[in-house]
Amino acid sequence: MLEIQVGGYIRVSKGTTVFPTGDGVEAPATRDQVVKVTDIFDVDVKSDNFYLLLPDEMRLRYFEASGGKRPIDQDILEFTDRLTKGGYRAVEWSKKWALIADVQPAETLANAKTLKKAAKPEKQPLTKLQQMAAGSV
DSSP: OOOOOTTSEEEEOTTOEEEESSSSOOEEOSSOEEEEOOEEEEOSTTSTTGGGGSOHHHHHHHHHHHHSSSOOOHHHHHHHHHHHTTOOEEEEETTEEEEGGGOEEEOOHHHHHHHHHHHSOOOOOOOHHHHSOTTOO
16 A cells, blocks of 8 residues: 655545645645645644634634633634544645645556556457448448
8 A cells, every 4th residue: 555755646636625835725626636745744733734724713713722821622623633534744745735634645647647548448440340431331
């Protein structure tokens, strides 16, 4: 079984939520793609990227709790636990990142392309009967 590691490849399926590393807004991936992993990092409560996982109303409550002395609300922790499937880790590639729980390990890019090509059935040459136009006999 393949493992996700730095320098390895992952398959990001269409619809996977992808986050920008700089300014920007998260958005679903518009196509299936195989990309090379440049970094693997944590997205737990102590990380800088944790708040990006939260919807707006939870994000506000998270900032109020993290700046003060009160603990983070339990529903926020339960939401992120469901979202990350308990992994709290993410992978980065070309100024984008996604949760490890949302991507799959993949073969190298060249192997992924050849595997895709191999899945297509080979075209067989047409027989004499198939070459004849209907009604020409």
